[in-house]
Amino acid sequence: MAAPSIDADRLWNRLMRLAEIGATPKGGVDRQALSEGETEAWRLVIDWAHKAGLVAQTDPAANLFLVWEGRDRTLPPLMAGSHLDSQPTGGKFDGAFGVMAALEAVITLAAAGLRPERDIIVVAWMNEEGSRFAPGMMGSEAFAGVRPIETIHAVKDAKGISTGAEIDRQLAAFPNLARRPLGFPLFAYIEPHIEQHTLLEQAEMTIGIVTGIQGKKTYEVKIEGTKGHAGTLSMRDRRDAVVAFAEVMSRLQAQIGRHDHIKFTVGQLLVEPNAPSIVPERVRFRIDLRHPDNAVLDRCGEFVERICIAAAKPCNANVTPLVSAASNDFDAGLQELIARSAGQRGFPAMPVLSYAGHDARQMAPLCPSAMIFIPCRDGVSHDESEWAEPQHVAAGAQVLCDVLAVLCREVLP
Amino acid sequence: MAAPSIDADRLWNRLMRLAEIGATPKGGVDRQALSEGETEAWRLVIDWAHKAGLVAQTDPAANLFLVWEGRDRTLPPLMAGSHLDSQPTGGKFDGAFGVMAALEAVITLAAAGLRPERDIIVVAWMNEEGSRFAPGMMGSEAFAGVRPIETIHAVKDAKGISTGAEIDRQLAAFPNLARRPLGFPLFAYIEPHIEQHTLLEQAEMTIGIVTGIQGKKTYEVKIEGTKGHAGTLSMRDRRDAVVAFAEVMSRLQAQIGRHDHIKFTVGQLLVEPNAPSIVPERVRFRIDLRHPDNAVLDRCGEFVERICIAAAKPCNANVTPLVSAASNDFDAGLQELIARSAGQRGFPAMPVLSYAGHDARQMAPLCPSAMIFIPCRDGVSHDESEWAEPQHVAAGAQVLCDVLAVLCREVLP
Incomplete structure (x- = not known):
C-alpha cells in the first residue's frame, strides 16, 4: 500500500x-x-x-x-x-x-x-x-x-x-x-x-x-608587527602587519582560492591601531575553509597554518583553530x-x-x-x-x- | 659683535x-x-x-x-x-x-x-x-x-x-x-x-x-565587490573585496614598498560587512605615500592609482586623492x-x-x-x-x- x-x-x-x-x-x-x-x-x-x-x-x-x-x-x-x-x-x-x-x-x-x-x-x-x-x-x-x-x-x-x-x-x-x-x-x-x-x-x-x-574549518589568525610613524619609520625597519596580511592572503588565494571545490574566505578583518598615518601593529582575521573531502580539507588546513606563519614574516603569526567539522x-x-x-x-x-x-x-x-x-x-x-x-x-x-x-x-x- | x-x-x-x-x-x-x-x-x-x-x-x-x-x-x-x-x-x-x-x-x-x-x-x-x-x-x-x-x-x-x-x-x-x-x-x-x-x-x-x-600624498581607496555566503558561493563567481585588497596591497608593496626612500603605508582598513562567514563586499583603506623628490612622488602616485584599479579586478576600485603636498x-x-x-x-x-x-x-x-x-x-x-x-x-x-x-x-x- x-x-x-x-x-x-x-x-x-x-x-x-x-x-x-x-x-x-x-x-x-x-x-x-x-x-x-x-x-x-x-x-x-x-x-x-x-x-x-x-x-x-x-x-x-x-x-x-x-x-x-x-x-x-x-x-x-x-x-x-x-x-x-x-x-x-x-x-x-x-x-x-x-x-x-x-x-x-x-x-x-x-x-x-x-x-x-x-x-x-x-x-x-x-x-x-x-x-x-x-x-x-x-x-x-x-x-x-x-x-x-x-x-x-x-x-x-x-x-x-x-x-x-x-x-x-x-x-x-x-x-x-x-x-x-x-x-x-x-x-x-x-x-x-x-x-x-x-x-x-x-x-x-x-x-x-x-x-x-x-567539511568546514575555521581559524583565527593574529599577526603581530610593530607600530610606527608612517612618515619617518624606514621601510626596511618595518614590521607592518597589513603588509604581512596581504602577503599571507595573496599566497593562500593563489594556492587555495583558485580551486573551485574549495571555499576559502576571509570575511572578517580588524587592524590596530587603524590610523591612516601609523604603520599598523596588529591584524586579526578569520579564515573560513570548506571542502567536501576531509582529506583535502585536512591538507588545506595544514597548509593554511603553515603559510600564515611563513608568509607573515618578519611579523609573528598566531593561528588558532576554532571549528573543525569533518x-x-x-x-x-x-x-x-x-x-x-x-x-x-x-x-x-x-x-x-x-x-x-x-x-x-x-x-x-x-x-x-x-x-x-x-x-x-x-x-x-x-x-x-x-x-x-x-x-x-x-x-x-x-x-x-x-x-x-x-x-x-x-x-x- | x-x-x-x-x-x-x-x-x-x-x-x-x-x-x-x-x-x-x-x-x-x-x-x-x-x-x-x-x-x-x-x-x-x-x-x-x-x-x-x-x-x-x-x-x-x-x-x-x-x-x-x-x-x-x-x-x-x-x-x-x-x-x-x-x-x-x-x-x-x-x-x-x-x-x-x-x-x-x-x-x-x-x-x-x-x-x-x-x-x-x-x-x-x-x-x-x-x-x-x-x-x-x-x-x-x-x-x-x-x-x-x-x-x-x-x-x-x-x-x-x-x-x-x-x-x-x-x-x-x-x-x-x-x-x-x-x-x-x-x-x-x-x-x-x-x-x-x-x-x-x-x-x-x-x-x-x-x-x-x-612630499606626501594620501588617497582613500574603495574596493567594491559582491557579498555572498562563504559556504555556498563558488570561487569563480566571487568578487571578494578582501582578495582584491590583498592583490592590490601585494603589488604596491612589491613595486613601491621595497624602496627605502619611499614611505608607503596602509594604516587604516575597514571591511564590510566584516562577518566571518560572509564573502566581503567592500574594503575601504587609506594610502600614505611620502618621498623627498616630487618627480618620484608624482610617479608613485600615478602608479598607485593605476595598480589599485587594475589589481582589484574583478572588483571595482575607486581612488580619491586626499592630500598632495609637494x-x-x-x-x-x-x-x-x-x-x-x-x-x-x-x-x-x-x-x-x-x-x-x-x-x-x-x-x-x-x-x-x-x-x-x-x-x-x-x-x-x-x-x-x-x-x-x-x-x-x-x-x-x-x-x-x-x-x-x-x-x-x-x-x-
Missing part, C-alpha cells in the same frame, strides 16, 4: 502560526536559542504533538523530543526533525520547516491508524544557529558527545547570560517533561531543510537528495528511499551537496542519516526575506512521510 | 607655563585648534609679547602675529614661529617650542636695545595638527593661498562645529587686535621644531639643519646661517630631512625658508610623553636668535 498523504494546508498553516512567534516587522523571525520566543514555540509545538498522541520529553541540553511510541520500546528509535531557533533577522523556514515537516509526517502516519515497530521521535535541537550563544549546533553536539555539556553551559551571550542558566530556565518552564539522558542509540536520522542555495531552484527541482555536508556522506540506502518517494510522487529530484552545516552532521557518525532539501527563493536564507513555496514545503514533508513509513515497517512492504 | 644670549631659564619656564594650559593627567597637553585652551594660550603669549613691546595682530584665518616693529615698515617682514595647537594627547613641545623660541629670540634682541631694519613677526599658525578640524595646516595654507578660506570655514569638527564659527569666536575674544589681510610678502621664514624622529638623538646632535620636507628644499643660505651659528656656539649639528609635514612647507615657495630641529626623546611625538631636554630647547632658540640677528642687519656684519 502507498503511504498516506500529509495535510499540506495544516502543515503550511502551522508553519505560518509558528512564524508569528518572534515575528519581525519585515516578515522574518527573531527567535534565538533559549529565548522567551523559543519557550513559546515549544509550548505550541508540544500542544500540537500532545493532541496527536505524542509524548514530549527533553534532555540536559534542552533538546526537545516528541515521541510517537512504537510497539517495541527497547528498539533504537527513528528520529526526524531540525531546530526551532532562528538567526536574529532570520526567516520562517530555516529549522522550523524540518521540525514541522517531521511532526506532520508522524501525525499523518498516526492518524492513518498505524503503530510503528519502534519509537519515532520528532526532534528540535537546541541552538543550531549559534547567533546568541556561539558556536551553534550545541544540542546535537551535546547529544553526539562531541562537545561536553559543561563547555556548552559556560558559553555566555552578549549580555553575559550563560547557556547553562537559560537551559535551566527553559527546562523549568516545562516541569512535566520526562528527561532522557544525553545521547541514546538511534535507528536512523532524517532532517528536512531548505537548501539555502540556488542549485535546486536553477535546475527547477523540488527535492534535493543530500549526498553529504562539506565532511560527511549521508546513507546511500536512505538517499535511495528519498529518490524512490520523489519518483513515485512525481517530484523532480536530484542529488545535491549541502554547503552549509546542519545538525545532521552530528548524527551521521551515529546512525544511517539523511537530509531532504527543498528549494528556497534565490537561495536566500538567514534573512527576513527567506521564502519557500507552499508546494515545496508539502513535497518535502510528503517525502519524509513516505520514507518514515518504509523505515517504521508498517505501511510499505 | 656677537648676537646676545637668550635667557634659557625664562624660555623653559614659559614653555612649562604654557603647557599648563590644556595639561593632561599624564603630563601631556590637549590644546586643540580654536579651543578655549588655545584662546587662553593666546592671552598668555600676547601678554608676554606686549611686555616686550611687540604688537599683536591677527588675520581672517586666526593666525596670531606678534610684531616687533622695524625701522622701515614698508619692507617685507622677517617671520619665525610655529603653532600653539596640539594633538588631543599631545606633548609640551610640538609647535609650542617653535613659537616660544621665536618669542624668546625677539625679546632677547629687543632687550639688547636693537631695532631691526624690517618688522620681525613671531607667528602662531592656526590649526597645524588637524586633529579637531581635518586636515591641518589650515592657517599657513590660507596665508599661502593654497586652500581657500571659504573651504576652511566650512570644515566641521566631530560635534558639527565649523572652523568658521570657531574662528569668529576666537577673533571676538581679542577685539583690539588689528587684522592683517590674508597673506603678505615675507623676507624670510624660519621655524624651530622638535625633530619627531631619532636621527639627531642617535647621532648625538643638538641642532638639525633641515634640508627640506619630504616636497620642498629649504633655502641654502639660511641653512648656512644655521650651521654657522651652531658651529660658533659649539652645538653639534647636522643636515636632516624632515619626514613629517610642517607649516614651513607652505612658506618655502613664498620666501627663503628654513627649519631648525632639536632632538626629542626616542623620537616620540604626538604623545603625552613627548620630551625635549632644556639645553636642546635653549640651543634651538639661541641659533634662531643668531640667525634673526644676522637677517635683521643689526648685530652681525
